[in-house]
Amino acid sequence: MKRRRLMAEMNVVPYIDVTLVLLVIFMLSAPLLTQGVNVNLPKGVTKPVSDKTPPVLISVTRQGAISVQYKQSHSAVALDDLATMVRHIAAASHDQVQVLVGGDAHVDYGKVMAVMARLQEAGISHVGLLTRQEGH
Template identity: 55%
Template sequence: MKRRRLMSEINVVPYVDVMLVLLVIFMVAAPLLTQGVEVKLPSSAASPVSTDRKPLVVTVDAGGKVYLQDETVSLDRLLQAVSTARQDQPDLQVLVRGDRDANYGRVIEIMARLQAAGIQDVGLLTESPEPASS
């Protein structure tokens, strides 16, 4: 009687299949994870500002809601978070992204409150205008 030898090799084909399926799932899901606050920025012919330090971004949407780094915050919480960040980084730059349709007074109110909280480097984010086609 012949005895069968045990197979001591691992069949990796099912593992490769599973890895390919996971790769496809992550490729599809990754762009969905980077969603931010949707705002229509006004355009400006000003040249881009380059900075070595990473600024805090405050966003005001068309409805007047305020976001800090894409997270909804109240105005008091915003000032508290910015003051805390300023203690860690004294030369902190804050950029305000105001939606084109946002109330101008609301954007200015936020900028004034930030400056009153001691942030001297407050700027506005805009889009570059589309080049005119001839």
């Protein structure tokens, strides 16, 4: 009777299959994880914002709707309530709050300026305008 020799090699093919399936799942689900409002930003030459503290992002859509995003919260807000909401966020944050306003390229300029005026009413001094990089 012949004895079979023991196989001491590890079969890694199932591990590679599982890894590739997980890679495909993460590649397909990553675009779904981004939150926010779809705004077509105007192009411009700008420098990146420091990311020490998360900024308050205010988006003005093509239709003129205003939304506020801070950390994980995202909500639509009326223009009249914007100053109050930003004032509450600034009071809750112990650091100085930086506000970034992103207006759609086709939104009325007066709507973005009205948002800026409300931020000035709220006492926010660090306000930036979002743009897309040239060529994107």
